[in-house]
Amino acid sequence: MGAVRILLAGVVGYLLGSVSSAVAVSYAVSRKDVRNYGSGNAGATNMARLFGMGVGIATFLLDGLKTVASMLLGKLIGGYYGFLLAGYCCLIGHCFPVFFGFKGGKGVSVGAALGLMLHWKVFVVIVAAFFITFAFTKRVSAGSLMCTVTFVPGELIAGIRDWPTLLFGAAAALTVFVMHRENLKRLIRGEEKPFKPGKTRFLRRKK
Secondary structure (H helix, E strand, O other): OOHHHHHHHHHHHHHHHHOOHHHHHHHHHHHHHHHHHHOOOOOOOHHHHHHOOHHHHHHHHHHHHHHHHHHHHHHHHHHHHHHHHHHHHHHHHHHHHHOOOOOOOOOOHHHHHHHHHHHHHHHHHHHHHHHHHHHHHHOOOHHHHHHHHHHHHHHHHOOOOHHHHHHHHHHHHHHHHHOHHHHHHHHHHHOOOOOOOOOOOOOOOOO
């Protein structure tokens, strides 16, 4: 029964993760699907580019809240392993939402919330890594990739030593890193555009 409860926690996490904040907010604001505009990504960065920083931040916070809810419910259902599995499955649901054709975001907002739920020091490390990198590059994707690189070191700084939690962090970081593979290619080629928030309207339809 313990294994069943842990798996159930994972299912709950995935379903909550599949609730796309970006799609919901974009429909509420404009009656349009954010995935058809800008980068085509259902995430906070694309929302900020299209609608402005306020909407982008709101999307980021909503994604974080669904992550927190997933992990708390996961812990209630399946204990600590349910807590970890629900968090990771929330990330998978965010990237590949069953309710929205498996086309979602890249997991940065969820990943940040995962770090916060593990330990505040993990969150501080990855957020600091993001802003320092962004300050130098002006590229959100570069900051996001640096978050993935510093996630496990952040766990170690926080004093986390148990293998399940470290593996959870590594899996989450690797997932977000892979979701940014095209951004990484553009960064290497020098083609990644700097971040510029929008002015509460769509800029252009996705190419």
